[in-house]
Amino acid sequence: MNLHLQYISKLDTRSRSLGTKLEISITGSKSETNRLLLLQALYPTISLENASNSDDSEVMEKALQKLKTENCQLPTEIDVHHAGTAMRFLTAYFAIQEGKEVVLTGSSRMKERPIKILVDALQQLGAEISYQEKEGFPPMKIIGKKVNKSKVSLPANVSSQYISALLLIAPKLENGLELTLEGEITSLPYINMTIELLNNIGVETSFEENIIKVNPLVTLSTVEGQNITIESDWSSASYWFSIVALSEIGTKITLSSYKKNSLQGDSVLVEIYKNFGVETVFNDDNSITISKINYNIKRQSRSFGTLFLNLQSSPDIAQTIAVTCFGLGIGCHLTGLHTLKIKETDRLEALKNELTKLGVTISVTNDSLTLESSEKINENCVIKTYQDHRMAMAFAPLALRVPIIIENAEVVSKSYPTFWDDLKSIGFTIQKE
Incomplete structure (x- = not known):
């Protein structure tokens, strides 16, 4: 071989x-695992059981760990290979990591998968992201910074992972997030999954008509020592x-x-x-x-x-x-x-x-x-x-x-x-x- x-x-x-x-x-749901890995990176006292053993989840975990331990000259290059979920979620996560610079890339197929809708939304919030090759596609250079803006809109009939990526980082934004979804919503269960996982760690949310609001998580006692078993x-x-x-x-x-x-x-x-x-x-x-x-x-x-x-x-x-x-x-x-x-x-x-x-x-x-x-x-x-x-x-x-x-x-x-x-x-x- x-x-x-x-x-x-x-x-x-x-x-x-x-x-x-x-x-x-x-083993555990890849969808739940990747969401919870990002929340765990934001709130390290969370522990996880029955996590997915998939390549995608391993890529996600290694990427999050690499940013913590990398001591080489900036920017840090992170390659997610074929992991589309990791690409979307990490784009949002790295955008709010103050003082960190990342070049986020992937396989040749990943470089053909659009990410402009998510990047546009993050830039509306104040994120600093630039494309390194083709406009609207990975790889991207992401300079982490404090994001103060709280209102953003994006089409609802696109991959729900764009929406979930924004929702997952929302509790860490100073003013939370008000996300307006334009048009008919695709893959609603995956959006609801993200909202429910946020609620489970104590984040206050609302989802009325096409507007999702996520409050900043001020009281960290709700996440301290949480042990979550993944379905x-x-x-x-x-x-x-x-x-x-x-x-x-x-x-x-x-x-x-x-x-x-x-x-x-x-x-x-x-x-x-x-x-x-x-x-x-x-x-x-x-x-x-x-x-x-x-x-x-x-x-x-x-x-x-x-x-x-x-x-x-x-x-x-x-x-x-x-x-x-x-x-x-x-x-x-x-x-x-x-x-x-x-x-x-x-x-x-x-x-x-x-x-x-x-x-x-x-x-x-x-x-x-x-x-x-x-x-x-x-x-x-x-x-x-x-x-x-x-x-x-x-x-x-x-x-x-x-x-x-x-x-x-x-x-x-x-x-x-x-x-x-x-x-x-x-x-x-x-x-x-």
């Missing part, structure tokens, strides 16, 4: 019946929902640790996968058991149905759902997906390319995906991952139907490093080349 790490994993199973008692432990990642759970959906009736998998009243938008999986005959039971030990209890209702009709879903509040599970529908021979029309164009890759075009290889007719627009029903799946297709962890994991469950090949399978470390080992533990056969 060379340094390019371009090994290939062949996934196959001897039987679609995975057994009836399988248990998988999934496991629902996005990572989505692949197990897909596996159960593609399995025979009677298959059960138990996942830990999950809350019925989750802050994570992707917990909508519980309702969505009822369409595929998957039942979810919340257990007393904070685990969930997902079971295949019947064939999906859509397939019971003589003519294959089409599943219609608006995923504006949970776009990260679109790839998983599209592949599940394909594997079950149902069509789907998924909307609310415009943010997928600026992820690790253009996820809509990537889905179109790879699902077409497998033999299905699919069309995409700037914010939607339409998949026609098909019972045919081409075998031994090579699935490109486009440096996108979710492409690799979303397609893996299809191995329950046909042998497939996942290129650059190591990309899963971005969010779920033990994914392939966990698949092996339930009976998948995986060969590396």
Whole structure:
């Protein structure tokens, strides 16, 4: 295996019946972990348990630590590689670190991902940020300073991470923050997650109509000695929902640790996968058991149905759902997906390319995906991952139907490093080349 790490994993199973008692432990939510890591950097007395072991969270933690310990000549260069969340959150964090200078950069793909909306908002507040290469894109030079202004507005139909980045630093601003969101809000659950985490450490907030207000955190006693246990990642759970959906009736998998009243938008999986005959039971030990209890209702009709879903509040599970529908021979029309164009890759075009290889007719627009029903799946297709962890994991469950090949399978470390080992533990056969 060379340094390019371009090994290939062949996934196959001897039987679609995975057994009836399988248990998988999934580490903390990447979304919650990265938010809490930033809050911990602002308020060091906070301690965290069940933090994500994803590459993105490790990058975030190392970047925050590097700024504390770096003694070399300014500015300090920090490379977040492919970690989009870290890029957005750290841009805001470094902007208020008085006396610190940082050049924040990333991979070649990261340099193609826009950040102008967030930078414009921070500059409205008084931040000092300049682009080092292409206007509106990383890398950026950030000179940390005291920010006194408190009112800012930005479009609401963009990545919620821009909004969360501003909200997370708001308690440290002298006058807090009044953030006006213009237009229809995208990924509302992720904004609500950020607000709830702020509330949990004692920050006073309000969210009325399209205006979010965050008060400065004056009384630090609310955060002293706080020990926060992070809920496991629902996005990572989505692949197990897909596996159960593609399995025979009677298959059960138990996942830990999950809350019925989750802050994570992707917990909508519980309702969505009822369409595929998957039942979810919340257990007393904070685990969930997902079971295949019947064939999906859509397939019971003589003519294959089409599943219609608006995923504006949970776009990260679109790839998983599209592949599940394909594997079950149902069509789907998924909307609310415009943010997928600026992820690790253009996820809509990537889905179109790879699902077409497998033999299905699919069309995409700037914010939607339409998949026609098909019972045919081409075998031994090579699935490109486009440096996108979710492409690799979303397609893996299809191995329950046909042998497939996942290129650059190591990309899963971005969010779920033990994914392939966990698949092996339930009976998948995986060969590396």
